[in-house]
Amino acid sequence: MNHVPTDSPALACRGLVKRYPDVVAVAGLDLEVRRGECFGLLGPNGAGKTTTIEILEGLLDQDEGDVEVLGRRWRTDRDELRRRLGVQLQETQLADKLTVEETLRLFRSFFTDGPTVTELLDLVELGAKRASWVGKLSGGQKQRLAVACALAGRPELLFLDEPTTGLDPQSRRQLWDVLGRFRAAGGTILLTTHYMDEAHALCDRVGIMDGGTLIALGTPRELVASIGAAHVVEFAVEGAPPADEVLHSLPGVRDVRHRDGHVALATSELHATVPALLDRLRQDGAALSLLGTHSATLEDVFVSLTGRHLRDD
Amino acid sequence: MTDRGGASHPLVELTLARFREFLREPEAVFWVFAFPVIMTCALGIAFRSRGAEPVIVGVVQRDGAAALTATLEAAGGFSVRPIAPAEIERALRDGRAPVVVVPGAPPVYRFDEARAESQVARLAVDRALQRAAGRQDAFVAEERPIDTIGSRYIDWLVPGLLGMNIMGTGLWGVGFSIVQARTKKLLKRLVATPMSRAAYLASHVLSRLLFLAMETVVIVGFAWAVFGVGVRGGVAALAVLALAGALTFGGLGLLVASRARTIEAVSGLMNLVMMPMWVLSGVFFASSNFPDVMQPFIQALPLTALNDALRGVMNEGLSLAALRGELAILLAWGLGTFALALRLFRWQ
Ligand SMILES: Nc1ncnc2c1ncn2[C@@H]1O[C@H](COP(=O)(O)OP(=O)(O)O)[C@@H](O)[C@H]1O
Numbered sequence: 286m287n288h289v290p291t292d293s294p295a296l297a298c299r300g301l302v303k304r305y306p307d308v309v310a311v312a313g314l315d316l317e318v319r320r321g322e323c324f325g326l327l328g329p330n331g332a333g334k335t336t337t338i339e340i341l342e343g344l345l346d347q348d349e350g351d352v353e354v355l356g357r358r359w360r361t362d363r364d365e366l367r368r369r370l371g372v373q374l375q376e377t378q379l380a381d382k383l384t385v386e387e388t389l390r391l392f393r394s395f396f397t398d399g400p401t402v403t404e405l406l407d408l409v410e411l412g413a414k415r416a417s418w419v420g421k422l423s424g425g426q427k428q429r430l431a432v433a434c435a436l437a438g439r440p441e442l443l444f445l446d447e448p449t450t451g452l453d454p455q456s457r458r459q460l461w462d463v464l465g466r467f468r469a470a471g472g473t474i475l476l477t478t479h480y481m482d483e484a485h486a487l488c489d490r491v492g493i494m495d496g497g498t499l500i501a502l503g504t505p506r507e508l509v510a511s512i513g514a515a516h517v518v519e520f521a522v523e524g525a526p527p528a529d530e531v532l533h534s535l536p537g538v539r540d541v542r543h544r545d546g547h548v549a550l551a552t553s554e555l556h557a558t559v560p561a562l563l564d565r566l567r568q569d570g571a572a573l574s575l576l577g578t579h580s581a582t583l584e585d586v587f588v589s590l591t592g593r594h595l596r597d598d
Numbered sequence: 599m600t601d602r603g604g605a606s607h608p609l610v611e612l613t614l615a616r617f618r619e620f621l622r623e624p625e626a627v628f629w630v631f632a633f634p635v636i637m638t639c640a641l642g643i644a645f646r647s648r649g650a651e652p653v654i655v656g657v658v659q660r661d662g663a664a665a666l667t668a669t670l671e672a673a674g675g676f677s678v679r680p681i682a683p684a685e686i687e688r689a690l691r692d693g694r695a696p697v698v699v700v701p702g703a704p705p706v707y708r709f710d711e712a713r714a715e716s717q718v719a720r721l722a723v724d725r726a727l728q729r730a731a732g733r734q735d736a737f738v739a740e741e742r743p744i745d746t747i748g749s750r751y752i753d754w755l756v757p758g759l760l761g762m763n764i765m766g767t768g769l770w771g772v773g774f775s776i777v778q779a780r781t782k783k784l785l786k787r788l789v790a791t792p793m794s795r796a797a798y799l800a801s802h803v804l805s806r807l808l809f810l811a812m813e814t815v816v817i818v819g820f821a822w823a824v825f826g827v828g829v830r831g832g833v834a835a836l837a838v839l840a841l842a843g844a845l846t847f848g849g850l851g852l853l854v855a856s857r858a859r860t861i862e863a864v865s866g867l868m869n870l871v872m873m874p875m876w877v878l879s880g881v882f883f884a885s886s887n888f889p890d891v892m893q894p895f896i897q898a899l900p901l902t903a904l905n906d907a908l909r910g911v912m913n914e915g916l917s918l919a920a921l922r923g924e925l926a927i928l929l930a931w932g933l934g935t936f937a938l939a940l941r942l943f944r945w946q
């Protein structure tokens with residue numbers, strides 16, 4: 286593989302807008318993905334991730350804005366871009382009655398350069414399934430096959446739209462390994478996800494998307510740091526919790542959120558917040574029914590930015 | 599040689615993929631192969647040649663019935679059915695007997711003037727009874743019946759069934775699989791590769807050619823083995839026609855499927871396209887039965903051209919040169935619909 290490092294980004298778009306009759310799916314999006322990085326678009330359902338990625342893939346036309354991929358434009362260099370990009374779509378169902386190997390042969394035949402079919406099978410660890418019908422594969426195996434199809438032309442830039450949605454933890458990890466190998470070989474990835482842990486585990490940089498625009502951008506670490514609170518204390522009491530003003534006045538607390546009867550305190554000083562909270566509850570005579578803490582995540586970033594959770598479930 | 603990592607040319611891989619998917623779909627295999635064979639068999643038996651069959655005569659059971667029956671049986675060529683006196687009209691109406699004879703001197707013939715079969719049966723009975731009563735014929739003409747292979751209904755029917763099958767499987771095979779690929783977003787996925795769009799569409803038509811070779815062998819082979827239906831104009835000419843038909847209806851299938859988003863929509867469209875041709879294009883009965891004003895339209899239909907050409911080759915032994923008009927109609931439809939489909943096609 287020969288990825289010449291250049292100054293031009295792998296991908297850049299400016300002022301991207303896509304309108305549908307009853308919704309503006311993408312509302313003025315600026316984005317830049319550097320060569321060799323893994324960039325994640327993180328956002329809830331309906332945020333406009335698929336619309337954005339399909340415009341970048343040249344499958345949808347934008348209403349406004351500029352897109353440049355690998356220094357090329359879709360209007361003038363479509364054929365070249367098709368050869369240099371790998372695409373996995375959110376909803377594609379490959380033919381059920383072809384085998385894994387036949388499916389890969391088909392996709393491989395569209396490219397004049399790339400790994401052999403056997404190499405592709407090994408890359409996604411589907412060698413043992415080469416003669417199975419696609420319809421008989423598990424969800425995780427299907428997704429790995431979809432990624433193998435996307436890798437058939439040895440792409441420089443790989444687009445993945447929610448590659449692990451609906452998969453069990455083990456299958457997700459297996460897919461992450463495949464992506465890790467692609468990156469180790471110098472490939473660039475743009476992926477969308479609504480799993481914060483996936484963005485954490487895979488992405489060098491993350492753009493948080495909501496309502497068709499980016500509401501935050503940075504490395505996972507920067508984003509988590511941006512809420513000024515490294516930890517979250519979650520608790521519930523029988524009866525009414527203390528008023529928000531009271532909770533805000535506890536040492537270290539930066540943010541107070543309520544959800545399903547739980548209260549979440551974002552804090553920069555876990556060691557000071559927890560004892561103070563317990564004292565306060567004891568004074569009030571409130572019976573604690575739940576107490577937990579975790580390091581702040583991208584989920585907490587999203588909550589602190591929008592007041593909502595990434596997933597409704 | 600181009601490196602494709604162990605894969606063949608995209609057109610080959612696409613065609614093979616279509617071919618495999620079809621063979622792995624038992625229902626599809628049934629409709630393409632078993633159905634036309636069953637149909638040929640059923641119609642072949644229903645309309646088998648009746649030249650040597652006896653004339654059915656009803657004889658009313660009253661005085662003289664036994665003698666009349668003996669006379670007819672002695673004359674030969676009759677199958678006598680006893681009819682109760684009260685049953686005469688019902689027997690004529692429900693087709694149990696085309697003519698009913700009431701014994702007597704002279705006998706009475708009951709028959710249906712509007713039915714040719716009834717008329718013929720009456721004449722045959724009359725001739726046998728007159729001769730038995732002593733009538734001398736003025737002369738005896740030499741009789742040369744034709745019951746040669748190639749002129750029976752089954753000989754005429756088989757090319758029509760073959761044509762109908764080529765149309766049906768062409769439209770269904772192409773239309774169904776394309777709309778399925780569209781609803782499963784597989785088309786969109788393919789468009790995201792450097793695959794040539796024309797190659798994708800062409801692979802559907804090409805895979806039709808593969809099936810068609812098999813379909814034709816099965817249908818024509820079966821009709822030949824069981825009913826002795828021949829191919830007078832030669833197998834090569836038949837193969838060319840079958841190819842032309844596959845191209846034509848493959849192209850039409852692409853066009854029908856070019857924009858449909860659901861299986862229901864494409865099924866409706868296909869029936870809309872096929873129904874008039876089943877009726878008008880001479881599958882079960884000759885298209886010349888329709889009024890003259892409709893003929894220019896009927897003759898321009900692709901299935902009419904295909905059926906006429908198939909009958910020309912199978913029944914009349916015509917050469918392809920003599921069928922160039924029909925071939926031109928088929929090719930015009932095939933190329934026209936392919937080009938139009940390529941322009942109209944909805945890839946997402
Ligand atoms: N083809 C379409 N027609 C109309 N609305 C659409 C279409 N595609 C997407 N949308 C709308 O645009 C918004 C963004 O959708 P999408 O990009 O699929 O979001 P995500 O991938 O982040 O879940 C949603 O409100 C969705 O309903």
Ligand SMILES: [Mg+2]
Pocket residue numbers: 334335336375446447
């Ligand atoms: Mg989506």
